[in-house]
Amino acid sequence: MLFLTIFYLVDAIAYGVWSSMSMAKGMEPIGTAAIAMLAALAGFIYFYIAKTAKHTGSLPEDLEDANIEDGDAEVGFFAPWSWWPLAIGFFASIVFASMAIGWWLTFVSVPLALVALIGLVFEFSRGRFAH
Numbered sequence: 001m002l003f004l005t006i007f008y009l010v011d012a013i014a015y016g017v018w019s020s021m022s023m024a025k026g027m028e029p030i031g032t033a034a035i036a037m038l039a040a041l042a043g044f045i046y047f048y049i050a051k052t053a054k055h056t057g058s059l060p061e062d063l064e065d066a067n068i069e070d071g072d073a074e075v076g077f078f079a080p081w082s083w084w085p086l087a088i089g090f091f092a093s094i095v096f097a098s099m100a101i102g103w104w105l106t107f108v109s110v111p112l113a114l115v116a117l118i119g120l121v122f123e124f125s126r127g128r129f130a131h
Contacts, residue, residue, distance in 0.1 A: 001046035
């Protein structure tokens with residue numbers, strides 16, 4: 001990504017100079033700006049990757065002799081029997097469909113989506129799972 005950043009930066013400068021020399025009206029700004037933005041975006045990606053690699057260090061996935069179990073980490077706890085994610089997805093789809101169908105549907109679907117979200121959050125605070 002560093003190579004691409006430098007390449008696009010040099011390319012943007014060369015394109016700007018070339019277009020200003022070949023056109024009677026001056027430099028063509030759209031192409032020069034687009035290539036300069038490519039350089040900026042590649043620079044952002046390079047910065048993110050370099051900063052992340054510096055903080056994380058060597059991961060088990062980077063080692064040739066690592067086992068699958070070495071990179072196994074806790075992802076989170078998800079209830080396999082929960083129906084709340086289905087309800088959230090259904091009511092969220094109705095909320096987004098209300099933008100196309102009519103705003104009146106928003107007033108019906110948002111409270112139902114909030115009930116489903118609260119049900120998911122407090123799922124383990126009720127009944128035999130309460131703590």
